[in-house]
Amino acid sequence: MRRHRRRCGEDAQSVVETALVLPFLIALALGFAGAILVMDAATELRAATGLATSSAFGAPYGATEQALYDINDTFHRSVQGSFFVPGSLHITCPSSEANQYLYASTYQPNTMVSCHGSGTLSFSGSIIGLVWQWPVNLEQDAQLAVPPFRQCAVGVVC
Amino acid sequence: MQGAGRGDGQALVEFALVLGVVLTLLLGCAQLGLYALTRGAAITAAERGVYIAAGAAGPPTGPPATTAVYAAIRSQLQSGLVGATTASMAATGGSCPRLASSWPVGVVYVCSADDPSAGTVEVAVRGWVSALVPPGFGVGSWRTGALAIDIDDVVHTAVFAP
Numbered sequence: 508m509r510r511h512r513r514r515c516g517e518d519a520q521s522v523v524e525t526a527l528v529l530p531f532l533i534a535l536a537l538g539f540a541g542a543i544l545v546m547d548a549a550t551e552l553r554a555a556t557g558l559a560t561s562s563a564f565g566a567p568y569g570a571t572e573q574a575l576y577d578i579n580d581t582f583h584r585s586v587q588g589s590f591f592v593p594g595s596l597h598i599t600c601p602s603s604e605a606n607q608y609l610y611a612s613t614y615q616p617n618t619m620v621s622c623h624g625s626g627t628l629s630f631s632g633s634i635i636g637l638v639w640q641w642p643v644n645l646e647q648d649a650q651l652a653v654p655p656f657r658q659c660a661v662g663v664v665c
Numbered sequence: 666m667q668g669a670g671r672g673d674g675q676a677l678v679e680f681a682l683v684l685g686v687v688l689t690l691l692l693g694c695a696q697l698g699l700y701a702l703t704r705g706a707a708i709t710a711a712e713r714g715v716y717i718a719a720g721a722a723g724p725p726t727g728p729p730a731t732t733a734v735y736a737a738i739r740s741q742l743q744s745g746l747v748g749a750t751t752a753s754m755a756a757t758g759g760s761c762p763r764l765a766s767s768w769p770v771g772v773v774y775v776c777s778a779d780d781p782s783a784g785t786v787e788v789a790v791r792g793w794v795s796a797l798v799p800p801g802f803g804v805g806s807w808r809t810g811a812l813a814i815d816i817d818d819v820v821h822t823a824v825f826a827p
Contacts, residue, residue: 521679529686536690543701550705554712558820561716565784565821577821581785584819 534638541630541639548588548628553647555585556624559598560649563609563620569663571609575600582624592642595627608653616657621650696797699747700812706745707773707790707816710738714788715818718777734777734788742775742790749773749794761789761817770795770811779822790816 559582566573582598600606600622607615628643630636714734735753743751749771754762756778768774773792780787793811 525679525683529683532687532690536694539694540697543697547701547704550708554708554818558712558715558818561719562821565823577784581820584817587815587817 537635537638541635544590544630544635545628545643545645548590548626549645549647551586551588552624552626552645553649555582556598556622556647556649557651558582558585559624560600560620560622560651563600563622563651564654564657567660567663568608568614568657569660573660574609578622586626588626588628590628590630590633592627592629596624597626598622598624614657614659616653616655618653619650620653621648623648692797696812699797700794703746703749703773703794703814704816706742707814710742710745710775711788711790711816711818713741714738714775714777714790715786715820718779718786718788719820719822735775738775742773746773746794749792751775754791756787761787761791764791764793764813764815768793773814783821785819785821787817787819789818790814 559578562577562581563574565577578598578600583596586596600609600620602610604621605618606620607618608620623646625644625646628645630639714737717737718734735751739751750773752772752774754774754776756762756776759780760778761776768791770793773790773794776787776789776791778787778789779785792814794814796810796812
């Protein structure tokens with residue numbers, strides 16, 4: 508009788524131990540998975556921001572609206588990550604950061620174009636969201652040198 | 666004697682149960698790592714390919730500027746693929762075909778296309794790579810035994826005012 512009680516006690520103990528350890532293992536695996544997906548999304552955002560910045564030179568100089576459209580279009584078409592929150596992807600090339608090529612009235616060959624891409628990741632729709640319960644904001648910067656020569660847009664004095 | 670035998674059997678069952686869970690977790694983590702590595706290689710290769718395509722503007726009547734992309738990024742892409750090979754795929758109707766479940770597992774296709782009317786070039790790296798575990802974690806697109814690689818980069822090329 509005593510032996511039977513001891514045996515039941517050991518069984519219960521192993522069940523409790525398993526119940527304690529297993530959630531930790533699962534949480535560890537999901538945390539690892541989330542971290543890898545965040546790094547993957549950061550790589551994708553970096554590539555898209557770089558490509559979008561290079562699109563600034565697609566339109567003739569002085570066609571600022573067209574250049575900004577190209578930047579935005581390239582960025583959104585080059586990011587496909589399924590965990591990005593819809594509408595959270597943005598790219599800006601602010602005039603406050605000396606983007607003379609985009610905003611100055613005269614051609615500035617020896618300058619840089621600087622853009623910032625950002626997006627928010629959310630794992631709430633997947634099992635990884637059990638561990639990664641908070642949204643992750645990602646930001647990437649890209650800087651490219653202005654080409655030495657570029658045609659001016661019609662009506663623009665260079 | 667009988668009690669000891671029952672105890673051994675119980676331990677075996679417990680071990681088998683825990684081993685299944687732990688192995689699934691371990692293989693899942695390994696799978697995710699490999700998948701991230703493959704995707705990272707595909708993203709980098711597509712990025713390089715689209716720069717090459719954009720910079721290799723040919724004459725309007727000559728061959729498309731995008732034909733050199735596959736040859737240029739093939740070795741870079743292949744070095745990052747685990748258990749998959751690369752192949753080129755032709756664009757249809759001015760754009761690259763979408764990923765389909767009928768495509769073979771273990772082949773990643775590189776496609777490049779230019780759209781002169783929009784002034785864009787596109788490089789797509791698409792295909793299915795083998796999966797170690799049934800992927801049901803909501804990680805990207807998947808089908809039985811395979812995970813999707815679906816990278817599509819676009820860039821606006823230089824246009825000239827009349």
